Amino acid sequence: MKKSKFYPLYFVLPVLLVYGIFYLIPITFGEVYAFTNWNIYVSDIKFNGLDNFKQMFTDSSTARIFWRAVSNTLYYAFMTLILGNIISLMLALALNKNLKTKSILRTIYFIPTMLCALAVGLIFTAVYNPQYGIINTVLRGIGLGNLTQQWIADPAIAMNSVIIAGIWKGVGMTSLIYLAGLQGIPGEYYEAAKIDGAGKIQTFFRITLPLLISSVTINLFLGFVGGLKVFDFVITITKGGPGMQTQVLATMVYKELSAGRYGMATAYELVLNIIIAVLAFAGLALLKKREVEL
């Protein structure tokens, strides 16, 4: 049977058209500005080769912020990826059990995902408030007053506070994807495992996890890329501060853009995109390989 006749390429055409015009063409032309001196103070845009990147990597003050932003971006991405996925998977396993209040619980855990990132940022600004915020109030209330923190103003923990907000919002969606995967596993497999006398842990690693691998791939890939692109929570909760302590690459793009240095902003964007591309596709290749092996 000739395959292309039954799976014709015109099925792909509408997507390619919209995607090409409104996404691919703009990003292709957009990157060119990274090699120009374009800013609001000059009238003619000139190519300046690698000057923007030279400044980014070598100029002492810029370079310090740049490397801080890179390490913050990676730290945020890895922390939300690992903690977020562990919590989501455990939550999905629990919510897949035959519980009485299953559907109410599922709804509650999905609420943060339904909120707009802007709203989540504002909510956490309130929750972290050192005087009246709910976290410090509860800590004082249960006699652990010495554990209260300046959640946003303390440079040592500000980044972690942003990470908590990111996980809080992300878990609903991630666990929903795991839940969908869990429900695709035929019940007979578990019965067979039970008859064969497999323990709970063995069943999880030999049946659940391998059959869940496409959900795992989806969640790890999307979570990692989303983490590297983090912007909303940083801009709403810490605004990159205190100082430049919690700047990430996406907020640097925004910072340069609002300062009117469009060329430099695009250069930051290009660096971010290259980091994402290299790490995400390497990770995806690794995951796909495992998927085949299993």
Next chain:
Amino acid sequence: MELQTKRGTIFNICLEIFLWLLSLTILCPIAVVVVNSLKTAAEADYLSLELPAVFQFRNYVEVFQKADVVRCFGNSVVITGVTVLLCVVLSSMAAYVLSRNRNRLSRFLFYLLLLGLVFNIAMIPTIKIMQSLKLMNTLTGLILVYTATSVSFCVFIYHGFVPTISTTIDEAAIIDGCSPLRVFFQVIFPLLKPVNATIVIAVFVSIWNEFRMPLYLMNDPKRWPITMTIYNFCGRYSSQWNMVFADIVLVTLPIVIIYFLCQKYIIDGMTAGAVKG
């Protein structure tokens, strides 16, 4: 055997209690928002969980009037609804063909489409293209940009699930003389139901909550989606938590209601379990 099921029940009860305790980490911040949205500005300064002395329902009336909530809600419904529809139909078609044709071209197109998951949209060139197509400041333009930025995620998800539907199903339909479009829409598409449910929620939530695109692409407040009201509102009332919280509740409420209305379908769609290995 009986002992084992009994132990299972006790375990489930403990698990349920634990899940309810854990859910406080979500319910408490939400309660702070709801309770404080009903207080006076001075009371709301304390961000406490105490009930207000007098319930200030007028906050909501004020937000309603000042933020043009009804019109923006309508815009959001149109923008989100059409985008979700386009994403579901177009991406499932594309993913089906790209997944079934295991050749070099399909693989190339699939990875080309995945780029959208990786790179952020470039705002300035997009604005230029929108201007030349006369789509600036139109709902159509915003919908097309949203569709372009969402299809990568959708194709990625569908592409992962299509192989779980056996090719013998399409072969049988083809032998019966169905055209490719009929094979897809009458046979394959219904089998994608659990994935469709996931896609609908994911795209709906992300587009409903998006606010950066309209910031760049829409100058006309009459065509703003509802999230822009939070953005706009926080600028003006940043020190008044009661107003900000009331607006957050108003913006979030529709999505919560839609979730409740669809919930049965969502869970049914997932438990239908058409996807089998």
